[in-house]
Amino acid sequence: MAELAEVETFRKELRNKICGQKIRKVWIRGSSLVFRDFPKRKQLPNMVEGKVIMAVGRRCKYLLIGIDRNLTLVIHPGMTGNLFLRERIAKRDRHCHMELYFRNFKLTFRDHRMFGRIFVLRNKEFTCFPGFAFLGPEPLSKEFNENWLYEKLSTRRAPVKALLLDQKIACGVGNIYADEACFIARISPLRQGRDLKHQDIERLVRAIKYVLKEAIKRGGTTIRDYRNPNGKLGANRPLVYGRFGKGCLTCGEKIYRTKVGNRTTFYCPACQQ
DNA sequence: AGAAGAACCTGGTAGC
DNA sequence: TGCTACCAGGTTCTTC
Numbered sequence: 400m401a402e403l404a405e406v407e408t409f410r411k412e413l414r415n416k417i418c419g420q421k422i423r424k425v426w427i428r429g430s431s432l433v434f435r436d437f438p439k440r441k442q443l444p445n446m447v448e449g450k451v452i453m454a455v456g457r458r459c460k461y462l463l464i465g466i467d468r469n470l471t472l473v474i475h476p477g478m479t480g481n482l483f484l485r486e487r488i489a490k491r492d493r494h495c496h497m498e499l500y501f502r503n504f505k506l507t508f509r510d511h512r513m514f515g516r517i518f519v520l521r522n523k524e525f526t527c528f529p530g531f532a533f534l535g536p537e538p539l540s541k542e543f544n545e546n547w548l549y550e551k552l553s554t555r556r557a558p559v560k561a562l563l564l565d566q567k568i569a570c571g572v573g574n575i576y577a578d579e580a581c582f583i584a585r586i587s588p589l590r591q592g593r594d595l596k597h598q599d600i601e602r603l604v605r606a607i608k609y610v611l612k613e614a615i616k617r618g619g620t621t622i623r624d625y626r627n628p629n630g631k632l633g634a635n636r637p638l639v640y641g642r643f644g645k646g647c648l649t650c651g652e653k654i655y656r657t658k659v660g661n662r663t664t665f666y667c668p669a670c671q672q
Numbered sequence: 673a674g675a676a677g678a679a680c681c682t683g684g685t686a687g688c
Numbered sequence: 689t690g691c692t693a694c695c696a697g698g699t700t701c702t703t704c
Contacts, residue, residue, distance in 0.1 A: 432680090476698090477681095477698055477699080479682085479696085479698095512680095512681050512696085512698095513681050514699075516699090530699095555675090556675075557674075564698090620697085623696070624696090625697080661677060663696080663697090
């Protein structure tokens with residue numbers, strides 16, 4: 400679920416609700432694997448209880464909750480992680496891993512597959528944190544442009560789809576939007592990176608920005624598990640992802656399904672060259 | 673260095 | 689109905 404557009408939806412929905420709110424109480428599942436990268440997890444409640452949320456940001460697929468002046472609660476939802484705003488008395492089940500209690504509601508992190516990650520960074524640890532150090536530029540920024548992508552793809556033999564999933568190249572792009580971007584740019588996901596011409600890369604950059612903006616506008620894409628913090632489904636509908644055997648929305652040919660870099664990949668063999 | 677594949681997890685479902 | 693095998697939107701490690 401959680402690609403850039405879904406995490407951005409989390410950010411927008413949460414920002415107005417939790418900014419300025421004091422964290423009254425924290426509950427964490429002690430044995431939960433989502434804290435496996437955070438050795439000091441037992442101290443998490445002590446670190447943040449009684450403190451105020453100052454900002455809600457995002458970098459790539461990481462949600463960043465700024466607490467007081469010098470702490471950031473970092474949440475990576477992984478494949479199935481979700482954040483929910485709920486009544487304080489709402490029951491937690493065995494897939495809940497963390498709850499932040501505010502005055503009138505609580506924020507719950509739920510993840511049944513436990514590929515998600517949660518940890519806390521102090522400001523001075525932030526810049527040297529390895530998870531952020533090598534991420535590429537935000538795809539919706541000016542720095543993510545045809546020059547950047549050409550530089551990253553033009554020497555590579557790997558399929559362009561696999562390269563788009565590399566967070567050092569196109570951070571925030573995941574399996575769905577990589578397929579969608581290739582479809583809109585009319586580029587086969589199987590083509591080698593070094594095989595793309597400048598004009599192909601220009602179309603691809605435009606397509607990546609377009610699919611992400613549209614998905615954010617619609618509150619993300621729900622294939623299976625994704626819900627926004629209020630429990631609503633994402634309203635974005637993929638043009639090619641998940642449409643195996645159905646007619647291409649451009650030319651009517653059947654959509655193919657294959658594997659690229661071990662990931663399920665959908666494309667139209669007629670439109671995408 | 674870079675490409676490919678497996679591993680990490682659980683739950684849902686297709687097929688028998 | 690019940691069992692097994694396989695599949696899933698992310699990341700990271702190992703092997704070649």
